[in-house]
Amino acid sequence: MYTVIEVEKLANTAIVTIDNPPMNVLSHQVAAELCEAFAELEQSDDVVCVILTGKGEKAFMAGADIKEFPQMMEGAQPEQSSKKGEVFRVINSFPKPTIAYLNGHTLGGGLELALACDIRISANEIQLGLPEVKLGLFPGGGGTQRLPRLIGEAKAKELMFTGNSITAEEALHLGIINKIADQGMEDVLKMAAKIGRHSLQSLRRIKEAVNVGQEKPIDEGLALEAKLFKEVFETEDVKEGIQAFIEKRHPVFSHR
Structure with a gap:
């Protein structure tokens, strides 16, 4: 190949x-x-x-x-x-x-x-x-x-x-x-x-926030961060991460 x-x-x-x-x-x-x-x-x-x-x-x-x-x-x-x-x-x-x-x-x-x-x-x-x-x-x-x-x-x-x-x-x-x-x-x-070990849903948003945000004025960068932070709360992985924390166990992320 x-x-x-x-x-x-x-x-x-x-x-x-x-x-x-x-x-x-x-x-x-x-x-x-x-x-x-x-x-x-x-x-x-x-x-x-x-x-x-x-x-x-x-x-x-x-x-x-x-x-x-x-x-x-x-x-x-x-x-x-x-x-x-x-x-x-x-x-x-x-x-x-x-x-x-x-x-x-x-x-x-x-x-x-x-x-x-x-x-x-x-x-x-x-x-x-x-x-x-x-x-x-x-x-x-x-x-x-x-x-x-x-x-x-x-x-x-x-x-x-x-x-x-x-x-x-x-x-x-x-x-x-x-x-x-x-x-x-x-x-x-x-x-x-x-x-x-971490959720790809979180990782990719960190990368986008940094890569795109650093090219913008700070206010626009913070707005992008807020948008991405809101999005991550809609993922299955954030539910798993929070539940695992409550149950005192390691999370098992599905990257969804």
Whole structure:
């Protein structure tokens, strides 16, 4: 079904692994298959959380496939350029929690792909950066928009202007990543399992409230939060959660 990615399900967590050796670059095929996989996982009732990672230990993703650039400059592949742009939007707007596990170097489009996820966890000995300026380019997969919102305008501009890479420790200090995984994927799966215990009805509304609300004035964001809070009280899961609390037991959510 897939040729450059792998999809595995463990309990209510899906692991999407980019397998495009040697550096898991973002080719048109990788982008197309990621879009397809996330569309399918959105419809999977048994999946609450999705982990996105790369095959091997060299790279999560070392940017775009530069071999495709000459054809893009000639304007011969508008569909492929569109698909690459779409993958960032698809993952950012995916209505379930996403965790990027940065198992290796995360550069250019790879960092932009990670920024489209909700949570970023990294291995220790990796490099992160947006080096596009060194090719006469600039980040075109959301980097100029998402990174400043995450770490502030000045530091984001510094990283993009210089094209310099930073370590996992520096990325943690800046707030680009949430944590460094001492136990690798095991740590990531633990976080996914903790998230997966909760109702998808709540989780998706948290994500919508944050993602949409942060682009609005505070009053509009609060109005959106109030609307979503009213909606969640109409779900079966909120009834189960409250009843379980009263009965002093763990809730069993149906995600309805």
